[in-house]
Amino acid sequence: MQYRSVAELNQAVLHGLQKIPRDVDLIIGIPRSGLLPANIMSLALNLPLADLDGFCAGRILSAGKTRRKAPNPDTSAYRKILVVDDSISSGEAMKQARQRISEVDDSPDRFLFCAVYGTAEDNPEADIVLERVPTPRVFEWNLMHHPVLVRSCVDIDGVLCIDPTDAENDDGPLYSLFLGNARPLYTPGFRIGHLVTSRLEKYRAETERWLEMRGIQYDKLWMLDLPNAEERRRRGAHGQFKAQIYAQLETDLFIESEDAQAMEIARLSGKPVLSIETQSIVYPDNLLDHAARRRRYVQRRAEARALNQTRFAPVVKSALQRVLPAGHFERLVQWRRAKRRERQMAAKS
Numbered sequence: 001m002q003y004r005s006v007a008e009l010n011q012a013v014l015h016g017l018q019k020i021p022r023d024v025d026l027i028i029g030i031p032r033s034g035l036l037p038a039n040i041m042s043l044a045l046n047l048p049l050a051d052l053d054g055f056c057a058g059r060i061l062s063a064g065k066t067r068r069k070a071p072n073p074d075t076s077a078y079r080k081i082l083v084v085d086d087s088i089s090s091g092e093a094m095k096q097a098r099q100r101i102s103e104v105d106d107s108p109d110r111f112l113f114c115a116v117y118g119t120a121e122d123n124p125e126a127d128i129v130l131e132r133v134p135t136p137r138v139f140e141w142n143l144m145h146h147p148v149l150v151r152s153c154v155d156i157d158g159v160l161c162i163d164p165t166d167a168e169n170d171d172g173p174l175y176s177l178f179l180g181n182a183r184p185l186y187t188p189g190f191r192i193g194h195l196v197t198s199r200l201e202k203y204r205a206e207t208e209r210w211l212e213m214r215g216i217q218y219d220k221l222w223m224l225d226l227p228n229a230e231e232r233r234r235r236g237a238h239g240q241f242k243a244q245i246y247a248q249l250e251t252d253l254f255i256e257s258e259d260a261q262a263m264e265i266a267r268l269s270g271k272p273v274l275s276i277e278t279q280s281i282v283y284p285d286n287l288l289d290h291a292a293r294r295r296r297y298v299q300r301r302a303e304a305r306a307l308n309q310t311r312f313a314p315v316v317k318s319a320l321q322r323v324l325p326a327g328h329f330e331r332l333v334q335w336r337r338a339k340r341r342e343r344q345m346a347a348k349s
Contacts, residue, residue: 001137001138002133002135003140004139004140006140012037014040020045020128025047025078026048026075028051028055028083029052030097033087034052038084048071050075059073081111087115088126094125114127116131118132120132143274151251152252153242153245154255155242156197156199157257164182171200179203188217191217194218194221195220196241196242200228204221222245246273247268253271254269254274259278272284
């Protein structure tokens, strides 16, 4: 399974700009996925942008206040136009785009068709392919609208909804309230084969109710059958449980929210796992390389947090000391330190 993230799409577009002819003066994106690389390309080249439907109706997208020159609204004024899609396989979307344009424009020579990712270096329906990515493949921006979901195991917390906060994760009334009102994160457009979660079996009714309320369709929901969250933490059962279910099913992919658990699931199941945290696939035969990438990822996050604290902490501290009553700021600092110690103890347990 080949996977590409939005960050990798951005790099592919920027690295492939050298393949774009210099006389291109308008970029058209094929809805919806083609609009993403088309936007990146138009910004990098400082060229006007249109969507396919808008162009066929004679419209060019406005450029905003930061552009020195407004785009020419006359679509006939552009001499070389690049029509962009995110990928090409069968070429059907490109054929439809060519047909659509031919219905409103009788100058086919001024159009070039480009795909960021192609199954081959060249394709008869695309004039330019920036990078070859063989099938099977899936992209971050179409993950939740891809048939691969039918053949996948999917985590719930951190994928379909946000994770509970430390306060909400009390295995009691606050957690029940979270389950009924969890804010959605990714909304799938396909039926999911298997939902595999380390939520406890005793919360099945609340979980099923939330899934039904969100219109999420699935074949089976697997939950961890332990008496309480304390026992789950004591056993460290999260990744082990998910890997056990994944290994016994005829599925192609596990979509997991946390990178550390993704590595554990891949190691124990011997099958690939997509980490939402790092937007990369963990392969069981490449765990050492992924662990090295994870260390770099964690280091970059820590450096970013330290930089933000360096920039903003003194300002926030000064503002709080001015607006809070005497002694309240010190109590706030003590409370935050106590909460940090609680989280560290919970993580160790």
